[in-house]
Each structure stands twice: as C-alpha cells, then as structure tokens.
Amino acid sequence: MSADRPHLADVNASLRQLMQLSQTRSKKIRKETGITGPQLLAMKTLADSPNLSISELARRIYLHPATVVGIVDRLEGHGLVERTPSKKDRRQVNLKLTRAGKGALRKTPVSAQDPMLAGLEALPDKKLKRLAVNLSKIVKVLETHAKGPAPKRRRGRPRKEESLPKKRRAGKPA
C-alpha cells in the first residue's frame, strides 16, 4: 500500500482503534444504563453547569449544535432534561437536568460515567498525568494542522423564501 512513512500507518491504526473502542464502549453503556455515551456526557455537563444554552453545551462537549439538538431531544423525551425558554434572549433555551435526570446520573456507575474512562481509572496518577499530557500534545498537533475550529464564519444571509408554516421555537407547549 502506501510507501508512506514508517509509523504513519501505526498512528492511524491506533487512532481508528481508539474511536472504535469509544463506539463499542458507548453501546455497552447504553445496554447497561439505557443512556448512551454522548447523552451521559451532556448530562454530566449540565449537572456541573445548569442553564446552559444549546450552543454553549455544544461548545463544551466539542459537538455541533445540530448534533446536540438531537441528543437533547432524546434526553428530553426520556424526561431527563428540560428545555425552558430564556428570558434574556428569546432565541435561546435553557437546559437543565430534571429531578429524574439527576437521579439517573447519580445511579450511573462511575465506571460508566464516560465512554473511555473505565480503563483509565485503574491507572496510577503518574501514568495518568503523562497520558493526559501526551494526548493533549497529539491533539494540539492535529488541531493546528486542521485549521482550528475557531473562525466560525457565519454566512447566513437571510433570504426571502416562502415555505411551510412549520415552526417550533423556544416556547414549547408540551
């Protein structure tokens, strides 16, 4: 195959496996707790910082807002998270854990609190720290070369277009 550099393939395989493991782990958690990895992460973040908006939550868990909408939809469907319209900005919604959500989070085994963390808890602190440092280095390298995600260029020029009277805005009846 590629007459690439010697270790490029190794790195790539490792990264692939890493992601594969995360996927598998997520499925397992779902079977055990009924909640998926990303959902759990969202709940944990909301437990730490209530009343986040969709965008802010998305930023904190490194996901696209559109993805977070789906995750929150499902969590809300299960009665674990609640949307409330924001008073300050009527475009925004405030996300909060419901009582059931907090309870579910409390009941979740620590080993399942995050997709990849189960295997790491057994590590001694020294190794863990080294791992954290190494990983963040890797990420930094890849990030710089991937043209940082910061310059979020908005180009949504409002357009005049008739469409279906479909609207679901912040104020939810439910």
Place this chain on the structure above:
Amino acid sequence: MSADRPHLADVNASLRQLMQLSQTRSKKIRKETGITGPQLLAMKTLADSPNLSISELARRIYLHPATVVGIVDRLEGHGLVERTPSKKDRRQVNLKLTRAGKGALRKTPVSAQDPMLAGLEALPDKKLKRLAVNLSKIVKVLETHAKGPAPKRRRGRPRKEESLPKKRRAGKPA
C-alpha cells in the same frame, strides 16, 4: 462529576477532541475529493486486496458488516466499486475497484488518504515514532479494560433485557 481524579477529565476531553477532529477532517476530505474517510479507507483496502468479501473487508477496517454494506452501497452507486457474486460461495460477494475507482484513488492527494494523517506528515520521524508508541500504549490499556474489566460473577439465571421506553418525534418518513 469526574472531580475524583485530576487528569481524568483532561484525558477525556482530549479523546473527544480527537474524535471530533477526525470527523471534521473526514468532512473536509469529502468536500475536496467527493469521497468520505471511511469510503476512502475501504477503497484503499480493496486496492491492496481485490476480491474481498463484505465480511473480510469489514474485519480489515474494524467495522461492522452492516456498516460496510452501506459504505459499499454508496461506492457502488458512484461507480467506484463493483459487487460480483462469488462462484465458490453463493452467499458471498466479491468486491473490486472499478476502473473509475482506481482512477479516483490515484487522484486522491496523499494528504487526504486518511482522516487524521494530514497533520502528522509534517512531523519529524522521531516525534512520529514516539507518538506511535504512546498511542499504541493508550490503546492497549483501554482495550484490555474494554474486553473484560468486570470480573463480576453473576449467579443465577440470565436476565431478560429490557429496552427503555422510546418516544417518537418528528422524523423523516423516508
């Protein structure tokens, strides 16, 4: 929250960023070449080893056969890959790159040959090697704990598993 260990959160954030970067990278490749990361990986594998079956291809790229079916469907839809029924076993199909597929693969810039590799090519060999070693260590740790970290012995009858209540929301009716 994961305030129990100091570096656990860092590691987790890095891993998440890693996966998010891969996703972003894949999308960018798609915009440039019209082919996504997984599709590219499948094509590369078929270029190396023609006439693979779905299962075998799935094994080689660490994916579920059901996932590979979709990937091959799309590649075939673009005329890049061809399914031919196997003579030996009429259940199987043989996968091959078409002429167009080979051409497309040849035209793909090396820097896009894999989702995460673009940023790594600029690294000197020493760093790259260290990175490879570190990564494979990480993977190994996570892998072991993902395989059988729970020596929980269960006595008695296996429980019938129960899925949780699902709620419908506006979806697309195909």
Place this chain on the structure above:
DNA sequence: ATTTGCTTTTTCGTATACAAATAATTTGTT
C-alpha cells in the same frame, strides 16, 4: 433427505455527527 446449525449479506431501527438551509430574534448601522 431432512433437520439442525452456522455463516454471509442484507434490512431495519436507533443514535451519533456535520453542513447547509431556515426561522426567529437580537444587535448594529444609517
């Protein structure tokens, strides 16, 4: 030969994940 059991591909359902488009609102400019 029929049954039983396994493998292989496919289909279905669910859940990420992102880009682009849209709707509603807020902010800034004139």
Place this chain on the structure above:
DNA sequence: AACAAATTATTTGTATACGAAAAAGCAAAT
C-alpha cells in the same frame, strides 16, 4: 425607525456505526 448583519435553535439531508433479525446458502448430523 428602517435596514442590514450577526446569532441562536431547529430542520433537512447525508453518512457513519452498531445490534438484531431476516433471507439465503452451506455443511455436518441424524
């Protein structure tokens, strides 16, 4: 105030990704 630009949440469309089960074929046992 009126108009333009930027923001926010959502919808739509496409592509992974997996598990479960259907559909078809193969192989060994009875």
